[in-house]
Amino acid sequence: MAAPGALIPRLEASRLRKLQALGVICGLAAGAWLGAAEAPTKLVRIGVSPVVISLLMVIGVFLARWSVPALARGTAQIRIDARQAPHLILWAILAGCLWAVANTLTIFAIRDIGLSIAFPLWNANSLLGILWGFLFFRELRLAGWRRWFGVIGGAFLMFMGSILLVFASSTQAPGGRALHGVVAALGAAVLWGTMYIPYRKAYLTGMNPLSFVAFFTIGELGMMTVLALRFTGGVLPLWHELINARSVLFWLAAGGFIWVIGDLFQQYAAKYIGISRGIPLSNTNQLWGLLWGVVVFGELRGSSASLYAQVIGGSLIMAAGAAAIAFSSAQPKEHEHWQEAALRESQRYGTDLDYVRSGLEGRSATAGRANEDGNRHTILDWIMLAITAVVFIGLFVVARTPMVAFNAPAAVVLLIVMVAILAVSGAMLWRTTKFN
Amino acid sequence: MKDTNQSWWSALLRDPHWWVPVIALILGLVVLQWIQ
Numbered sequence: 001m002a003a004p005g006a007l008i009p010r011l012e013a014s015r016l017r018k019l020q021a022l023g024v025i026c027g028l029a030a031g032a033w034l035g036a037a038e039a040p041t042k043l044v045r046i047g048v049s050p051v052v053i054s055l056l057m058v059i060g061v062f063l064a065r066w067s068v069p070a071l072a073r074g075t076a077q078i079r080i081d082a083r084q085a086p087h088l089i090l091w092a093i094l095a096g097c098l099w100a101v102a103n104t105l106t107i108f109a110i111r112d113i114g115l116s117i118a119f120p121l122w123n124a125n126s127l128l129g130i131l132w133g134f135l136f137f138r139e140l141r142l143a144g145w146r147r148w149f150g151v152i153g154g155a156f157l158m159f160m161g162s163i164l165l166v167f168a169s170s171t172q173a174p175g176g177r178a179l180h181g182v183v184a185a186l187g188a189a190v191l192w193g194t195m196y197i198p199y200r201k202a203y204l205t206g207m208n209p210l211s212f213v214a215f216f217t218i219g220e221l222g223m224m225t226v227l228a229l230r231f232t233g234g235v236l237p238l239w240h241e242l243i244n245a246r247s248v249l250f251w252l253a254a255g256g257f258i259w260v261i262g263d264l265f266q267q268y269a270a271k272y273i274g275i276s277r278g279i280p281l282s283n284t285n286q287l288w289g290l291l292w293g294v295v296v297f298g299e300l301r302g303s304s305a306s307l308y309a310q311v312i313g314g315s316l317i318m319a320a321g322a323a324a325i326a327f328s329s330a331q332p333k334e335h336e337h338w339q340e341a342a343l344r345e346s347q348r349y350g351t352d353l354d355y356v357r358s359g360l361e362g363r364s365a366t367a368g369r370a371n372e373d374g375n376r377h378t379i380l381d382w383i384m385l386a387i388t389a390v391v392f393i394g395l396f397v398v399a400r401t402p403m404v405a406f407n408a409p410a411a412v413v414l415l416i417v418m419v420a421i422l423a424v425s426g427a428m429l430w431r432t433t434k435f436n
Numbered sequence: 437m438k439d440t441n442q443s444w445w446s447a448l449l450r451d452p453h454w455w456v457p458v459i460a461l462i463l464g465l466v467v468l469q470w471i472q
Contacts, residue, residue: 087444094457101464108471136453180471187467194460197453227468349447 008339008357013332019362020329022432023272026265027281028322029425033262035288036418039296039411040255048245050107052238055228056249058100058221060256061263065217067388068260069210070381072435077364081211084355084365088202089215095198096219102191104227105184112181119166119286121185126155126280128193133276137200138337140276143330150328155280157321162286164314168300168307196275199267204342205351206359208436209267213260250399253392261422268429272362274338277325284322287315295410362433 011019037057069078082089102122109118130151133139140148202212232238242249262285269278290311293299300307330338339360346356358365429435448454 087448090448091454094461098457098461098464101461101468105464105468105471108468112471132456136456177471183467184471187464191460191464194457197457201453231472348451349444 008343008353008360010332010339011335011361015361016330016332016335018432019272022362022428023269023274023278024281024326024329025425025428027269027273027278028284028326029421030262030265030269030282031284031322032288032418032421033258033265034282034285035262035290036292036414037255037259037262038289039292040251040258048248049232049241050111051104051228051231052241052245053252054100054103054107055224055238056242056245056252057256057259058217058224060253061260062217062221062256063253063388063391064257064260065213067385068264069214070377070384073208073210074377074381075214075384076378077208078211078214081207082215085202085205085207085349085351087349088198088205088207088212091198091201092212092215093219093222095195096216096221097223098191098195098198099216100220100223100227102188102195103224104231105188105191109181109185109188112177112184114181117166118181118185120159120163121182122188122192123159123162123283123286124186124189125193126158126283128190129196129279130155130276132193132197133200133274136197136341137204137274138341139274139330140334141337142333143328147328147331147334150324151276151280154321154324154328157324158280158283158318159321161314161316161318161321162283164310164317165286165290168310168314193279196270196279199270200275201345203267203271203359204338204356205345205349206342206356206365208359208364209264209271210435213264213267246398247400248402250392250395251402253395257392265425268433271359273329277328277330280325281322284318287318290315292414296406296414297404298407359436362436364434364436 069075106118106122109122130140134141140151143151199212203209228238229235232241245252262282266278266282269282272278273281294311300311342356342360343353345351346353352365355365
């Protein structure tokens with residue numbers, strides 16, 4: 001292999017710093033939005049099967065993922081990415097399948113061992129992500145002991161914090177099938193940790209995250225549909241479940257829509273700071289989920305002072321872990337190893353080097369083509385946006401107001417915070433990379 | 437530079453990274469079947 005510096009010039013230090021800071025912001029924004037996605041599902045307390053809940057969220061995710069990218073950059077970019085790196089379509093579909101199976105495993109893990117034990121087990125996905133990042137994508141090479149300590153120590157702190165939080169915030173402890181539950185939770189950790197291999201592969205190759213997620217949803221929706229058919233017993237039983245649940249479909253699809261915003265930020269984090277740092281940062285979603293639960297849904301109301309102390313302590317430990325990772329961003333020497341991995345991908349799949357280099361720099365390889373960037377919205381984009389709008393309006397019309405009590409003013413305040421995070425992070429992404 | 441359209445399939449199958457998520461997916465489905 002040729003020296004990477006000869007084919008992919010070293011990224012300017014100032015540009016690298018900017019991209020690293022952007023990746024950290026995106027990781028934290030991902031945590032906020034992924035955590036908020038739990039809120040609409042908390043409104044659904046009727047007897048809908050968990051697999052159907054998962055399927056409905058994925059339908060919301062699918063609609064959002066084909067409309068948000070259309071709105072942001074247009075589908076023309078998706079076609080360009082597919083032509084440049086067709087192999088990544090399969091990688092993205094595979095990642096979507098992994099997500100769907102992992103998500104279903106978590107449902108069984110919660111059923112068998114409870115959230116308090118299951119959550120920290122599957123949150124170990126970040127540790128696996130660090131391992132894959134190091135082994136396959138040359139992350140943390142020549143990073144220095146301080147950054148190693150920051151990333152590994154930070155991920156470990158987050159893991160410990162998450163254990164404290166879930167024990168404090170959940171009360172159930174079902175038994176009887178402990179082994180099944182533990183295996184399911186660990187299986188979810190392995191699948192969710194491994195799912196980031198395709199993510200990193202795509203972004204080292206230069207694919208735009210908005211394109212990657214569009215293909216990801218095909219695998220996700222396809223696999224989730226197969227699993228839902230399998231678990232409900234076929235097309236007719238599944239259809240009956242959907243009809244029976246029509247009054248809550250909107251809330252579940254809305255949860256999926258919010259989740260997509262978080263996932264898009266997660267993708268940009270994986271692109272700009274790698275999976276060893278991006279996954280732990282987006283795992284701060286647990287803090288946000290807890291915040292929604294406590295402040296909006298009053299989940300810890302009437303609890304003892306020691307429980308509150310446990311929650312505050314766990315949150316602080318998690319936040320400290322996230323901060324340690326945020327301050328351990330890659331330096332030029334480590335980034336050269338990322339370039340080496342990118343060059344390997346380019347040579348393995350015959351991907352155009354300009355495309356790969358532009359992706360690493362957070363720029364578009366097609367920026368010079370006026371047609372593609374200037375008139376990037378086509379009629380197809382507007383059709384997809386219209387379909388999404390019609391589906392959501394239709395679901396809203398048949399939706400029933402949730403019977404679950406919640407603190408509306410607190411929800412409004414948190415929503416404003418979420419929108420502010422979206423606006424600030426989105427503006428930074430646009431200014432720095434034009435969503436590349 | 438390789439011809440992308442002709443070679444990416446074989447490159448994919450030769451990519452050692454490809455088999456890690458594929459094996460993980462198969463194991464996940466096996467676990468799912470087992471815990472039902």
